Amino acid sequence: MNTYINKFVFGALLLIFTNCADYLDKEPFDVITPEKVWQDPKVINAVLVNLYDKMYLEQFNDWYRDAWRLQNPSTMSDEAQGAFQKDPLFDNPNATYTYESGLFGAKFSERWYPGIRNCNDFLAQLKDAALEDAEKKALDAEVRFIRAWHYFSLAKRYGGVPLIIESQVYESGSLENLQIPRSKEVEVYDFIVNECMEIANSLPLNRGTAEKYRVDKSSVLALCSRAALYAGSIARYGTVQLDGVVGIPSSEAQRFFQKAYDASKEVVNSGKYSLYNKKPDDKSQNYCDIFTKTTNGDNGEYIFQKQYDLSGGIAHDWDKRNAPFSFRAGGWGCGVAPTLEMVEEYEYADGRSGELVISNPDGSLKRFENPLDLFEGKDPRLFGSVYLPGSPCKGSFIEVRRGLVTPSGEIIESTKQPDAGETYVYNGVTYNVSGKDAGSDTGDQSKTGFHQKKFWDETLQDVNMGKSETPWVVFRLAEMYLNLAEAAVELGGKDGEATDAVNKIRERAGIKLLESVDMAKVRHERKIELAFEGHRFWDMKRWRIAHLEVSAGGLNNFRGSALYPWFNLEDGKYTFEISNRTPKQLRIFLERNYYIRIEDDDMKSNPKLVQNPGYTN
Numbered sequence: 240m241n242t243y244i245n246k247f248v249f250g251a252l253l254l255i256f257t258n259c260a261d262y263l264d265k266e267p268f269d270v271i272t273p274e275k276v277w278q279d280p281k282v283i284n285a286v287l288v289n290l291y292d293k294m295y296l297e298q299f300n301d302w303y304r305d306a307w308r309l310q311n312p313s314t315m316s317d318e319a320q321g322a323f324q325k326d327p328l329f330d331n332p333n334a335t336y337t338y339e340s341g342l343f344g345a346k347f348s349e350r351w352y353p354g355i356r357n358c359n360d361f362l363a364q365l366k367d368a369a370l371e372d373a374e375k376k377a378l379d380a381e382v383r384f385i386r387a388w389h390y391f392s393l394a395k396r397y398g399g400v401p402l403i404i405e406s407q408v409y410e411s412g413s414l415e416n417l418q419i420p421r422s423k424e425v426e427v428y429d430f431i432v433n434e435c436m437e438i439a440n441s442l443p444l445n446r447g448t449a450e451k452y453r454v455d456k457s458s459v460l461a462l463c464s465r466a467a468l469y470a471g472s473i474a475r476y477g478t479v480q481l482d483g484v485v486g487i488p489s490s491e492a493q494r495f496f497q498k499a500y501d502a503s504k505e506v507v508n509s510g511k512y513s514l515y516n517k518k519p520d521d522k523s524q525n526y527c528d529i530f531t532k533t534t535n536g537d538n539g540e541y542i543f544q545k546q547y548d549l550s551g552g553i554a555h556d557w558d559k560r561n562a563p564f565s566f567r568a569g570g571w572g573c574g575v576a577p578t579l580e581m582v583e584e585y586e587y588a589d590g591r592s593g594e595l596v597i598s599n600p601d602g603s604l605k606r607f608e609n610p611l612d613l614f615e616g617k618d619p620r621l622f623g624s625v626y627l628p629g630s631p632c633k634g635s636f637i638e639v640r641r642g643l644v645t646p647s648g649e650i651i652e653s654t655k656q657p658d659a660g661e662t663y664v665y666n667g668v669t670y671n672v673s674g675k676d677a678g679s680d681t682g683d684q685s686k687t688g689f690h691q692k693k694f695w696d697e698t699l700q701d702v703n704m705g706k707s708e709t710p711w712v713v714f715r716l717a718e719m720y721l722n723l724a725e726a727a728v729e730l731g732g733k734d735g736e737a738t739d740a741v742n743k744i745r746e747r748a749g750i751k752l753l754e755s756v757d758m759a760k761v762r763h764e765r766k767i768e769l770a771f772e773g774h775r776f777w778d779m780k781r782w783r784i785a786h787l788e789v790s791a792g793g794l795n796n797f798r799g800s801a802l803y804p805w806f807n808l809e810d811g812k813y814t815f816e817i818s819n820r821t822p823k824q825l826r827i828f829l830e831r832n833y834y835i836r837i838e839d840d841d842m843k844s845n846p847k848l849v850q851n852p853g854y855t856n
Contacts (some may be wrong), residue, residue: 277368298711299555312776322573336824340836358386361823363406367628380438398424398485420847428470435463460541461714464502471495472781503723512716522749527623541671542714565675576685578799585621590751597815605814626690640674641803656682688802794828
């Protein structure tokens with residue numbers, strides 16, 4: 240405890256979960272003892288800040304392994320590819336990539352259980368703290384939310400885990416008493432959901448400006464909604480193994496879906512939040528603005544978010560790592576490249592299927608003055624989420640060019656990075672073979688012809704590492720509508736309510752409303768509305784569809800296709816080629832990958848643990 244208290248000061252000063260200027264205003268001190276902590280409300284709150292800091296929120300800088308490998312939930316789902324050429328996971332089209340046994344995992348002893356232990360210690364000490372009972376009750380609820388979040392992060396990766404909810408004390412010779420076996424998966428999800436239900440009314444519905452980034456009642460209900468939905472899906476679509484350590488009995492599905500439905504509905508009906516719609520006449524920009532630094536989370540839709548502040552020492556690298564090639568200020572950039580499959584998931588605003596039409600009825604290629612014209616009429620959310628060939632950007636535009644086509648039909652194909660100076664002279668005019676942002680399959684440019692726009696800050700002047708301040712959204716109202724719709728369909732008899740919830744999303748987006756929905760339509764809407772926010776990979780896992788062939792909506796044999804724009808020298812117009820020849824490995828997702836392998840160090844430190852199915856101890 241002493242070590243923990245001495246460490247919290249630095250983290251507490253940096254974390255921006257509150258914007259109160261005097262939140263940590265206190266006389267200088269060198270050493271804080273536990274006795275002093277629990278007698279001073281300001282220091283108690285500083286410890287709380289440190290507990291927030293330990294929450295693993297899977298935000299911008301949470302790449303699996305090294306950041307240059309570009310493994311995040313978007314690139315490991317069917318939303319996108321990693322762009323870098325030397326990335327060993329994506330650079331060999333003649334090989335296959337089998338999803339790793341520890342993908343998005345970590346040692347229990349390093350990432351999650353230290354935070355759980357700190358929460359348990361806090362809750363134990365709080366009982367005798369020098370605070371009013373009402374404040375104790377609110378702090379108790381806040382910390383229990385943080386602990387429940389830790390367990391949700393564990394459960395969606397590992398299934399059942401050791402459920403430790405009391406402060407543990409080591410006594411000489413009693414190490415075995417600290418080694419707790421894994422609980423059943425249903426027990427862990429029940430703990431998360433029940434905690435949320437118990438503490439929700441102990442937290443305020445609204446917080447003042449100084450505390451607006453702290454957990455409130457709606458945040459707790461949002462976690463309940465998401466966790467219960469996951470549990471219901473696992474019960475309905477998964478299998479029970481290891482006597483329930485992984486998997487949830489199918490008989491529990493309805494119970495969890497009901498809890499997800501109830502929690503989602505309470506958030507939606509609270510009236511506290513609304514779908515952001517400040518630019519109803521420009522639907523694409525309206526949607527884009529939700530996720531910008533300019534709005535900075537003050538959009539009326541974010542329920543819980545991670546804030547960043549460069550002046551406070553907390554910032555991230557998203558803009559540097561994900562900038563389109565010509566906007567990256569030298570090096571890095573282009574990280575997450577949306578696939579053509581993802582782009583075509585976006586319907587046309589009139590409700591037509593989203594497949595791009597590049598040919599005329601007679602089979603000849605359509606010709607476009609501007610490559611962006613190919614996407615005319617598409618769902619406005621596409622233009623707010625993805626940089627397409629020809630998209631405007633920072634006073635310029637995104638230029639993607641696979642190469643040139645001469646009037647005689649000769650193909651001059653780009654073979655180098657956009658900055659390599661690869662040129663071709665025609666009729667005395669020198670042309671850059673590649674576009675300034677992408678073209679060939681070499682180097683560190685996008686290999687699909689697309690770049691992720693959502694969260695990218697066009698107002699940032701210094702595009703370098705550690706300069707980004709765009710907030711990360713953990714929960715927002717649109718997810719609650721979609722959770723409500725999914726739970727309603729799963730429960731049965733509530734299809735009208737599900738349709739209304741989905742249409743709230745589509746109405747804000749500016750796309751044709753649906754007369755009815757089924758599970759396929761709800762899942763499709765979720766894929767579009769929550770794209771690139773870290774949901775799709777986990778959704779594919781909880782629905783147990785990831786191991787299916789790509790033709791059946793899974794990840795097996797998925798590579799990701801590209802759109803190649805060609806510039807025709809004859810008339811200065813663009814034609815397009817759709818290609819599945821991107822230099823990326825075919826993916827193999829095994830059924831064992833629905834659960835992550837527990838690290839060897841954790842297995843050795845606790846002999847009561849059992850390994851997940853498909854992995855050897």
